[in-house]
Amino acid sequence: MIIKEIYLENIRKYSQKKIFFPDEKKNNQRILILGPNGAGKTTILESLIFLFRGFIYGNSPQRFIKKGASKAIIRGYFFSLKSETNHEISASISIKGSSSISLNRKEVKRELVRKIFDAYWFFPQDIELILGGDEIRRSFIDGLIKYFDSTYKKTISDYQTLVKARNEILLRAENESEVYNNKELDAIEEVLSKTTVEILKKRTRVISELNNILEWIYKEFISDKTLRIDYKTTLKISDKLKDSINESLFVSRGTDFRTGSTSVGPHRDHISLIYEGRDARYEASYGERKLMALALKVSGYKLILEKKSGEVVFLADDLLSELDGNHKITALKLLSMNCPSLIMTATEIESNIVSDGDIQRLNLEDIK
Amino acid sequence: MAKLPKAFEKLIEELQKLPGVGPKTAYRLAFFILKMEKEEAQSLSNSIIDLKDNVRYCQICFNLSDEEICQICSDENRNHKQICIVEQPQDAISIERSGEYRGTYHILGGAISPQEGVGPDQLRIRELLERVEKVVPEEVIIATNPNVKGEMTAAYLLRLLKGKVPRITQLATGVPFGGDLDFADEITIAKALQSRRTLDTK
Known part of the structure; x- marks a missing residue:
């Protein structure tokens, strides 16, 4: 995609601002947004995420919308390289959180916009993919699947409803023997097992595809060490997947009755990053871990590009901070070699390291 | 003002x-x-x-009715050995509109949803079992809605009715007739694929 211009109204510190993107090459853009801290670099990335994805990254509407304003507008003018057409996308959000989106001035469902353009990103918080708990990696994998599998969102929400239903019955039961003789629980677990099969299959497949890319990327760009994702389910499974899941849920009824929650299933599964055969959380330096997180995200991006028909831009916020000289160069190379459509932010000092002539600069100070 | x-x-x-x-x-x-x-x-x-x-509820199927027994349940020409289980009266109306079905109904009055406090006891499931024992139907069609609550209800009913009714079927889900595959949403297509049927190739 080519981003030609974005217009921000009442976003953060901007009342009204037009930002023109360098687009003379008539090809996928690779742009480095420059400016001192507080210049609004991240705001531009957040605005693109809001435009394509419909949510505010790490913030509430109250903080995203300019103080005193009740409504914010983001409008973008884009060119699709696949369909060779221009598109105008406009999104608004009110302080109460209600939002709407229109494509070429017609109000549409957000899914329709995502079929044409989408955004994917690496933000400094993504270091948590390495350092954080399983839930962060689970939501990374589930989020990744949702990019190209439009039925997965419903599968996950059905799963959550079913787990809540199961917990509710467990909470209501008066004693442990009662939970083993409950037909309603049988029925819920039957449907829950079916949904679980879908989640396990999709996660397993995506993780294996992701590993193929990740192992290659890590070796090619970072070091000759191996980095891969490991998925361990909390369920006891056998070849008869659905039956074994059903059995596993049944067996855990007693424990789950005592705790009032469901202790096994995709919502508790372990997803870890294995670096040279060991949990990456406890290995390597901070800078190396940041590169691991970046490699993971870029692998996800490549998988999305393989599987999704629309055009997806990679947004990398504050990529170069907290990395030493060599790591900076590695990170830049990793991105520029793997992300055809790329927008990065950096401060002026960090940007000296960017030597790739292919990367165009957009200086926020120049466009006041 | x-x-x-x-x-x-x-x-x-x-x-x-x-x-x-x-x-x-x-x-x-x-x-x-x-x-x-x-x-x-x-x-x-x-x-x-x-x-x-x-407007009252039919004593047999719990559909909306003017009389104690609704028109469908008192119709001699309908197949009383076939019971279609639906969540709400409006579901029965939809099926009636198709003109395809000549059996009877049983209206549950909702679907299982523990979070909302709806369990088997809040639905007309006891009445269904009594009816099944009395009538001994040849077929029960489970036509709860194709969503999580409907699926939980269907799974529950299947467990209860197994062995009591010779034929238990469930309404198919799939691509809407008269539409293009192009316009069907992905979930519908996925479900249609899962419940695809074998064509006679003899």
Whole structure:
């Protein structure tokens, strides 16, 4: 995609601002947004995420919308390289959180916009993919699947409803023997097992595809060490997947009755990053871990590009901070070699390291 | 703004209790009713009361009915050995409209949803079992909605009815007829693929 211009109204510190993107090459853009801290670099990335994805990254509407304003507008003018057409996308959000989106001035469902353009990103918080708990990696994998599998969102929400239903019955039961003789629980677990099969299959497949890319990327760009994702389910499974899941849920009824929650299933599964055969959380330096997180995200991006028909831009916020000289160069190379459509932010000092002539600069100070 | 007459405000308040009616619609409806002929308004209000007084639930299938036993359950020409289980009366109406079905119904009055406090005891499942024992149907069609609650209910019913009824079927889900595959959403297509059927190739 080519981003030609974005217009921000009442976003953060901007009342009204037009930002023109360098687009003379008539090809996928690779742009480095420059400016001192507080210049609004991240705001531009957040605005693109809001435009394509419909949510505010790490913030509430109250903080995203300019103080005193009740409504914010983001409008973008884009060119699709696949369909060779221009598109105008406009999104608004009110302080109460209600939002709407229109494509070429017609109000549409957000899914329709995502079929044409989408955004994917690496933000400094993504270091948590390495350092954080399983839930962060689970939501990374589930989020990744949702990019190209439009039925997965419903599968996950059905799963959550079913787990809540199961917990509710467990909470209501008066004693442990009662939970083993409950037909309603049988029925819920039957449907829950079916949904679980879908989640396990999709996660397993995506993780294996992701590993193929990740192992290659890590070796090619970072070091000759191996980095891969490991998925361990909390369920006891056998070849008869659905039956074994059903059995596993049944067996855990007693424990789950005592705790009032469901202790096994995709919502508790372990997803870890294995670096040279060991949990990456406890290995390597901070800078190396940041590169691991970046490699993971870029692998996800490549998988999305393989599987999704629309055009997806990679947004990398504050990529170069907290990395030493060599790591900076590695990170830049990793991105520029793997992300055809790329927008990065950096401060002026960090940007000296960017030597790739292919990367165009957009200086926020120049466009006041 | 000047205050509206009390009677007007009261009507707006009552109308807003209806599903899908917000303040603006309620306001518009109230104005419309105000302009109606008195007889028309009277007829509207009477029919609401009449609905409450005279529409009952059929003693057999719990569908809406004028009499103790509904038209369908008292129709000799229908197959009483076939029972189609639905969540709500409107589901039975939809199936009736197709003209395809000649059996009877059983209206559960909802679907299992523990979070909302709806379990088997809140649905007409005990009545269904009694009916099945009495009638001994040849086929039971489970036609709960194709969503999580409907699926939980279907799984529960299947467990209860297994062994009691020779044939238990479930309404198929799939691509809408007369439409293009192009326009069907992905979930519908996925479900249609899962429940695809073998064609006769002999």
